[in-house]
Amino acid sequence: MKVKARSTNKTSIVRKLGIVGGLGSLAGGDLFYKLVKSRAVLEDQGRYHFLFEQHPFKDVLLPLDSGASMTSRKFYVFQVCKSFEESGFDAVMLPCFASHTFRAEIQEELGIAVLDMMAALTRHVSHVVEPQTTLGVIASDFVRHCGLFERHFEKDFKIVYPDPQAQSALMEAMYGLNGIKDGHLEGVPLEAVYQACLSLQAQGATVILPGMTELSLVCTDLQRRGVAVLDINEIYANFATLESGQPRRPPFKLGILGGVGPAATVDFMGKVVAHTPAGKDQEHIKMVVEQNPQIPDRTANLLRDETDPTMAMYATCKRLESAGANAIAIPCNTAHAFVERIQTHLRVPIVNMLTETVEWIVQKFGSGKAIGLLATSGTVQSQVYHQAARRAGLQILTPGVDYQAMVMEAIYGQRGIKAGFTQGLCKEQLLLAAEHLCELGAGVLILGCTELPLVLDHCEAFEINGHTVALVDPTTILALKCIELAEKDPSSQRAL
Template identity: 85%
Template sequence: MQKTNEAALARKLGIIGGLGSLAGGDLFYKLVKSRAVLEDQGRYHFLFEQHPFKDVLLPLDRNAAMTSRKFYVFQVCKSFEDNGVDAVMLPCFASHTFRAEIQEELGIPVLDMLDALRQHIGHVVEGGTTLGVIASDYVRHSGLFERYLGRDYRIVYPDAAAQAALMEAMYGVNGIKDGHLEGVPFEAVYQACLSLQEQGAAIIVPGMTELSLICPDLQRRGISALDINEIYAHFATQADGQPTRPPFKLGIVGGVGPAATVDFMGKVVAHTPADKDQEHIKMVVEQNPQIPDRTANLLRDETDPTVALYATCKRLESAGANAIAIPCNTAHAFVERIQAHLRVPIVNMLSETVEWIAGHYGSGKTIGLLATSGTVQSQVYHEAARHAGLQIITPGLDYQAMVMEAIYGERGIKAGYTEGLCREQLLLAAEHLYELGANVLILGCTELPLVLQHSAGFHLNGHVVPLVDPTTILALRCVALAQDR
């Protein structure tokens, strides 16, 4: 039991070291010697990735391109996530200009170095204090420090001459990034700090992680410079390590059938309350029409689709889906055996549908089911209905054959038809169910809503009967899950 508890408390941190080898190594050293780690060395596990970024030596001038850097940071972060890391440390100010973009695509936190800096500054100076920032041209002009500190503090930067000398000291031949921490490079940084003090800066705030390498020497010269690597190390070992909650992502088993998949996605979009693109739900779809026919398996014992359905669900799970939707009624005959082997839930369209009907029309109702013969024979709707206090009735043999012809026939829905014979056949079967006593009709094959629409009052040869579309109910449920997250 003790080992289990220790494992539960362990915190695994990934450090991206390739964006500045010396600064990354310095951060790692300060992590290892931090008080929290020394007091409880068994709790902290560090994974240090030192794969040099190919453009690491390029100076971060005002117009530096970030695309390659973004890809590099994302790839390393994703590798950390796949290896069970709890949080990522990113010791690079330029990369923190796009940290939020990377965070959106991950399920683990990229610890915010600027937030660490802001918290530390809040403990050492009062609001309104002038802060002198030593940063690259790129970071300086990105507005990064203004976003984090500009509301509470006055921010100043070195004058033009001092800034140019600073960039040369950092990125030039025999500069600080190359390990030359004394002589001309150090003096250039020192002069930049003096220019900030002349502007009233009470402390020198780092905007380059390499400044941690010379911070002790600056302090010995009387410069009140902050050591960002020490601050970041303390922040990481004090954080609670709870993963951020990335935007909800819906996984969709597509291709069963193909047109129904597109129809379902359209319903998710249509029912999502959103004022702009970014407020819609993330969806990852595997459109796999090669999944063996579910009805053929249930009726004639043809190829079992279980493994194909399971493999598709696992790929969606690996893609970060928080829930999985299968817009195929017949496929739900296989859901129970699949779900036990997945870490994410399959939203059960059938149980959601019958519960929705019970909630809107009351229990004790008789429900007419228009579905494939495989769905009918599997009894999956019947079982779900019993739990909700509803009774399911299905068409007689001739009318059921008519439903199958409307779906699978030469002029059926799976062949691309939505008008003509297939519609007439479905209407005849629907009227037959109404005459048998159905109070509500379920469009229990995801192709059927391509012909007949979800409706609270569908006019059927002089009668009015509700038509319930399970894919609409499934879409509504998936939207609700996303909003609840």
């Protein structure tokens, strides 16, 4: 069920708020009503767009006893919040105290704010209640067990709950057959809530805090009986019109276009992990990977005009973008011949491994060295490294025809790297091609196919038959750049 409220008046800034329904239909509907009739909304109706969204939630009728499982509730809340985010809403309202025990977990995975109902209540209490006052709390067994109110109020106030007998009657009045949650707002259920309030007053409570959103449904009746109980839906509605709804951004997420080739993808991910200075699991970088080996061969397209991989690469990048990637890495040198035509159609940047590699070489060795390139014939023919090097003032040397054939055999041959080999013939062929480039004058060799670092390591001083040469692994450079981006991202809470 979806309910919308929107004014036809036009203002310059529209605030779009989503309300998660289904966790308590009547209480959610009451919040929607109080939001629509709040002073801020009535004074500037054209500014607000509200959407109350309710889907079937199988555990909605289960009582929130102390051992209640939150798993289904968490997933339900996340899915509804995510739909609001994808629809361009500014913030989400979550009218359920039990769900606010895990609100922070949900917020970590979203790019829009889930407005904190406990923050709304805390702010209101700080304005109307003197410190050290005894506060009574009407809450479910689950919320009591979680200590939600202690975390927010115990520092400045004394917290009391109904006695066991009154608490048991309260749970039945809220969640039992013909209870308040089912719309029975008078008679026995109301009397049970009133008796719970009297239990709190007997313990010295002068103000009753709501820990159940359903309490708002009977709040007026309790107030008529002289109970100083707060209306959480009214408080939350007023809070929502004041908050900007700008959350802390979710942690940096790296998207990886994988499968080009499969082993190189795993190698790249390992390098990101290995080079991230993390002290525990949670300090590593989030990564979302689509391992898509069905992307047509890049070299075959460049050399023999076989199937164009652009569409498959673009579709993969769009899926990574939709998954929340802040940047995309492609651990395939040859694939970078297609990056320029894809990038203009994406909202997030592709980290250009070739450009980063050339810039790293200039910073490390200066612009005076000749650079040898060990790469697929597709990469060589596309001139992508040559163009990047030319802009940086470097000269690229490539192997002669016979040696280039060795490189291709080392990568694609029956005993080549793509076939799963990293020793034997493929390594011997690469070393011969590397020695050939050294003899041509190369002082630095780019391992310009992501399979090559599976055989030869990134090394600043590698000995080959009397030649000392630096081996530069672009996937290592790419990993280091992605780590740097994560460190600089506004969502980063520490230096990685």
